[in-house]
Amino acid sequence: MNLFLDALAWIADPEHWGGGQGIAVRLLEHLAVTLVAVLAAAALALPVGVLIGHTRRGRGVVVALAGAVRAVPTLGLLTLLALLLGIGVMAPLLALVALAVPSVLAGAYAGVESADPVAVDSARAVGMSETQIVRHVELPLGAGVLVGGLRAATLQVVATATLAAYTSDTGLGRYLFIGLKSRDYPQMLAGAMLVALLALVLDRLLAAAQHRADRLAHRTDAHTPLNV
Numbered sequence: 001m002n003l004f005l006d007a008l009a010w011i012a013d014p015e016h017w018g019g020g021q022g023i024a025v026r027l028l029e030h031l032a033v034t035l036v037a038v039l040a041a042a043a044l045a046l047p048v049g050v051l052i053g054h055t056r057r058g059r060g061v062v063v064a065l066a067g068a069v070r071a072v073p074t075l076g077l078l079t080l081l082a083l084l085l086g087i088g089v090m091a092p093l094l095a096l097v098a099l100a101v102p103s104v105l106a107g108a109y110a111g112v113e114s115a116d117p118v119a120v121d122s123a124r125a126v127g128m129s130e131t132q133i134v135r136h137v138e139l140p141l142g143a144g145v146l147v148g149g150l151r152a153a154t155l156q157v158v159a160t161a162t163l164a165a166y167t168s169d170t171g172l173g174r175y176l177f178i179g180l181k182s183r184d185y186p187q188m189l190a191g192a193m194l195v196a197l198l199a200l201v202l203d204r205l206l207a208a209a210q211h212r213a214d215r216l217a218h219r220t221d222a223h224t225p226l227n228v
Contacts, residue, residue, distance in 0.1 A: 003185060006185075006186035011190045029172075030164075038150065041100035042153075044097070045101045049106070049107070050112050050134060063106075066105050066106070074099055078167065079166075087167050088167060092163055092170075093164075100156065107149010107152070110149070111139075111142025111146035112138045115137060120138065142217070147213045148210055154206060162195055173195075
């Protein structure tokens with residue numbers, strides 16, 4: 001309990017919030033690393049996932065590759081990339097992208113696959129192109145699942161982004177590494193608490209987005225293609 005109270009006191013200390021090494025800057029750095037990694041993973045995985053979900057082809061191969069990537073220890077991958085790329089933020093960013101891709105990919109193809117076959121067949125019956133079917137039928141119907149994949153990836157990345165401090169002076173992970181080196185355990189616990197708080201905030205925001213996407217899917221029915 002004393003350690004917990006000491007960590008809260010450390011966070012509440014105004015001296016720890018200002019300057020280039022303060023909590024405010026570290027929070028923004030951590031958030032930036034998380035968002036860049038998730039957006040890069042989305043840029044890579046969403047088109048592939050949507051294609052797989054729409055065509056129902058190549059799922060086994062891609063899922064196997066994504067599972068293999070997921071099985072690679074993030075710290076080990078980060079160490080390897082740091083040896084190849086040197087000290088800096090690029091190595092942890094690439095490792096975090098690799099961590100996020102499987103969840104984004106799974107959400108994308110599962111969401112598109114979950115579209116009501118009746119709605120898809122109706123869209124084809126009225127002459128919609130495959131691209132129009134994806135945009136106006138499958139994506140709206142599967143949006144909730146797709147956002148769920150992004151949500152899972154974001155939570156994985158925001159927690160693991162503490163490792164960015166392993167090769168660069170970036171993010172909330174610095175408090176863990178500095179605290180470990182100096183045996184300042186309140187600082188270590190404070191850093192962990194801040195990461196957990198950031199994860200909770202992002203989770204609530206993405207949960208709201210997922211709920212909104214689910215409501216959109218429920219409003220989209222088999223007659224929607226007829227009105228597009």
